[in-house]
Amino acid sequence: MSPFSILLLGFAMSTDAFAAAVGKGAAMRDPRLPEALRAGAIFGTIEALTPLAGWALGIAAAPFVEAWDHWIAFVVLAALGLHMIVASLRQESQAEAAPAETGKRHGLLALAATGLATSIDAMAVGVGLAFIDVNILVVAAVIGLCTLTMVTAGIMLGRALGRLVGRRAEAVGGLILIAIGVAILHEHLSGAA
Template structure:
């Protein structure tokens, strides 16, 4: 498997992370530079870590994770998306009460949820005699770049959309959650 093929796999794997970064950047106003950089770092790290785990654990571990991965992703991203949708329709006073910040714990949860499918890719790599360290480096970098661009684009759209950004962000996460079931 050549570098271009692995980069294309990385782009495919990063699309859920891109959607989440867009949503986060649109919804969470006044993100610090640290949080804007943390998103692509978290997502890039976990998109690289999961294939590594899949590569070394092989079929045994992966069959149990992948069996339930759709439901795990659906529950995590669905719950976050529904909360965003609920918050989009709250009144001005209630919105001020419920204005939760983007936390590192939330980023950690989102990064794991969006990278579970990469575990199966790692299992596939083990059967193809792929240089796993080169592959996970390319996948991590690809995800980082795609996620970083999504953070930038999401910030711009969030400013343009203002209050509707929460609604759009929630819809994106719910759609990714539903997509995970199929």
């Protein structure tokens, strides 16, 4: 993977966390930068650890699926991308029907639970990355830093932007994941030809 692809992957993996952060920022009472940084650090740490766990699982399975590794990476990334797009569309219709939340603070446990929920896709990406030649520590660090940045910005922008931008960011992240999967597949197929 090129450095640009790794950076795009980092931002794609952070878009669902960004969407959650915009929602949390909109629900928080006057979010401050230290609160936003704390949430960003929690989300970023979790988002950096989950691809490592997925990669370890993928490495264990790699010898058994080596002939199809590029197809597996493509299918995992494309499926996650489609899931993110569909989820963003579903959330949009549910948000229209849901009443507005009152302003509140969010505790460490609630932030960690949300961070874990938004990082499940990063674990699946880690599994897919085990089948291609990539430095997983660099990828995990980039994903974590992108998530820290996006969540911090999402919380600070949440009050002003509301939930609309967050849902659209998740759909864009899904499109990016699909594009990365297509690029991996193309790279392997054109190299084999």
